[in-house]
Amino acid sequence: xxxxxxxxxxxxxxxxxxxxxxxxxxxxxxxxxxxxxxxxxxxxxxxxxxxxxxxxxxxxxxxxxxxxxxxxxxxxxxxxxxxxxxxxxxxxxxxxxxxxxxxxxxxxxxxxxxxxxxxxxxxxxxxxxxxxxxxxxxxxxxxxxxxxxxxxxxxxxxxxxxxxxxxxxxxxxxxxxxxxxxxxxxxxxxxxxxxxxxxxxxxxxxxxxxxxxxxxxxxxxxxxxxxxxxxxxxxxxxxxxxxxxxxxxxxxxxxxx
Amino acid sequence: xxxxxxxxxxxxxxxxxxxxxxxxxxxxxxxxxxxxxxxxxxxxxxxxxxxxxxxxxxxxxxxxxxxxxxxxxxxxxxxxxxxxxxxxxxxxxxxxxxxxxxxxxxxxxxxxxxxxxxxxxxxxxxxxxxxxxxxxxxxxxxxxxxxxxxxxxxxxxxxxxxxxxxxxxxxxxxxxxxxxxxxxxxxxxxxxxxxxxxxxxxxxxxxxxxxxxxxxxxxxxxxxxxxxxxxxxxxxxxxxxxxxxxxxxxxxxxxxxxxxxxxxxxxxxxxxxxxxxxxxxxxxxxxxxx
Numbered sequence: 101x102x103x104x105x106x107x108x109x110x111x112x113x114x115x116x117x118x119x120x121x122x123x124x125x126x127x128x129x130x131x132x133x134x135x136x137x138x139x140x141x142x143x144x145x146x147x148x149x150x151x152x153x154x155x156x157x158x159x160x161x162x163x164x165x166x167x168x169x170x171x172x173x174x175x176x177x178x179x180x181x182x183x184x185x186x187x188x189x190x191x192x193x194x195x196x197x198x199x200x201x202x203x204x205x206x207x208x209x210x211x212x213x214x215x216x217x218x219x220x221x222x223x224x225x226x227x228x229x230x231x232x233x234x235x236x237x238x239x240x241x242x243x244x245x246x247x248x249x250x251x252x253x254x255x256x257x258x259x260x261x262x263x264x265x266x267x268x269x270x271x272x273x274x275x276x277x278x279x280x281x282x283x284x285x286x287x288x289x290x291x292x293x294x295x296x297x298x299x300x301x302x303x304x305x306x307x308x309x310x311x312x313x314x315x316x317x318x319x320x321x322x323x324x325x326x327x328x329x330x331x332x333x334x335x336x337x338x339x340x341x342x343x344x345x346x347x348x349x350x351x352x353x354x355x356x357x
Numbered sequence: 358x359x360x361x362x363x364x365x366x367x368x369x370x371x372x373x374x375x376x377x378x379x380x381x382x383x384x385x386x387x388x389x390x391x392x393x394x395x396x397x398x399x400x401x402x403x404x405x406x407x408x409x410x411x412x413x414x415x416x417x418x419x420x421x422x423x424x425x426x427x428x429x430x431x432x433x434x435x436x437x438x439x440x441x442x443x444x445x446x447x448x449x450x451x452x453x454x455x456x457x458x459x460x461x462x463x464x465x466x467x468x469x470x471x472x473x474x475x476x477x478x479x480x481x482x483x484x485x486x487x488x489x490x491x492x493x494x495x496x497x498x499x500x501x502x503x504x505x506x507x508x509x510x511x512x513x514x515x516x517x518x519x520x521x522x523x524x525x526x527x528x529x530x531x532x533x534x535x536x537x538x539x540x541x542x543x544x545x546x547x548x549x550x551x552x553x554x555x556x557x558x559x560x561x562x563x564x565x566x567x568x569x570x571x572x573x574x575x576x577x578x579x580x581x582x583x584x585x586x587x588x589x590x591x592x593x594x595x596x597x598x599x600x601x602x603x604x605x606x607x608x609x610x611x612x613x614x615x616x617x618x619x620x621x622x623x624x625x626x627x628x629x630x631x632x633x634x635x636x637x638x639x640x641x642x643x644x645x646x647x
Contacts, residue, residue, distance in 0.1 A: 111489070153470050153550050155471045173473070177552045178552065180550060180552035181551065182554035183550075185547065185550040187547050187550070191547020192544065193562055195569060204553075207548065207551070207553050207557060207561060208548075208552020209552065210555040215557055216560060219565075248388075347551045
């Protein structure tokens with residue numbers, strides 16, 4: 101199966117800190133992968149490297165056969181139009197309506213003037229498609245509601261709808277369920293996996309909750325201190341791996357206290 | 358424990374330093390509590406007259422030489438209030454678009470990511486130049502700008518309007534750039550991550566995201582512009598300040614109070630209106646988890 105993401109010995113530093121440290125892996129097209137690990141393990145940096153918002157200090161990243169190091173600004177933008185990203189804080193515009201936020205999903209490929217027109221007067225075809233997507237994610241009645249007036253869970257659905265409307269080849273989500281209750285978190289992760297299967301896009305989600313990751317994803321990549329400490333199927337994740345991932349050393353426990 | 362003592366010790370020294378600085382300034386300026394008391398009987402009388410007039414504002418001109426067909430004083434005052442409003446509105450109409458451009462150039466939330474070295478140097482230069490320009494134009498008070506423009510262009514409404522608009526563009530632009538950088542970064546990043554260009558990110562993401570706060574701050578500055586516009590009357594531009602100045606020069610204190618009450622009424626109305634709009638904008642974006 102062709103590759104969606106391929107990382108070779110990638111390192112990204114913030115000052116002296118190696119947020120991502122010599123990471124190598126490959127994600128095939130259509131694969132569903134959960135990035136797991138404690139806070140500060142480098143998951144967000146890795147997502148930002150995958151969607152080309154950050155450049156690596158060392159190593160190479162290939163996204164759908166494009167080497168990011170050789171892409172100019174225009175090529176990066178074209179590539180990003182095929183990569184949907186749901187950031188941790190969703191990145192919605194609260195004083196725009198749900199339909200206006202979702203329509204911005206295709207702004208990258210449509211350009212500035214078309215995006216402005218879309219915001220002011222969405223075409224009928226777009227409105228119909230967005231209505232269908234919002235229906236699929238369960239908030240079709242909120243089409244013309246301002247996002248600020250929606251609950252946290254509904255805002256999350258709008259962010260997912262924006263990603264789906266983008267017709268992406270891959271969807272990257274950074275801790276998409278960190279701010280919702282466990283029941284809603286489960287529904288959201290399930291929905292993301294179902295949508296990935298329905299639309300055929302590659303899915304890479306960073307998750308705090310190991311149980312959720314084990315339940316829904318056929319492959320887990322575990323990170324700790326910027327390094328990969330586990331890469332495999334959920335049933336291969338043993339006690340030792342979990343300890344390596346989540347157990348705090350004496351030194352870290354002292355620092356946390 | 359030691360660190361806390363050190364922190365409070367530092368605060369005590371800073372407090373003491375400020376008191377000493379105040380006393381030194383007061384001494385250098387020759388300030389004494391006696392300076393608050395009028396120096397002679399004539400000044401006492403005039404002060405008394407001025408404050409007594411507050412209870413008895415004029416409903417007719419105190420000047421006996423005003424022609425019979427002149428507007429009644431209350432109508433002249435209302436016209437003065439509207440002239441003041443017109444100046445403030447005109448100045449803000451120039452200042453807000455200028456500040457938007459300056460705020461865009463003086464912010465970094467819309468910069469491409471990752472930003473190449475050459476692009477970063479170019480954008481950083483534009484950023485610094487626009488910040489410097491905003492600092493320069495707002496560091497000169499509107500009264501000084503007015504004097505400069507009046508000497509260059511003569512007493513014209515346009516000169517007054519530009520004199521107000523310049524420092525207001527600087528202040529608005531600086532705050533706009535901060536609102537853009539601090540509040541809209543999350544939306545900007547999300548759009549850049551899905552292929553939106555820098556200008557597109559600004560127009561469809563940052564601007565709508567920041568609009569409530571931009572509007573709210575613009576309203577506050579409009580209230581400031583009203584007060585400044587009245588003050589421009591003191592350098593000869595026809596606003597209610599000019600009427601206040603002319604009546605004050607002739608010691609027509611009751612007329613002064615009529616104009617002052619009209620000015621205060623207008624500012625209170627605009628303040629209430631601004632507060633209502635700010636409240637509405639706050640409610641419309643309130644409770645948002647974003």
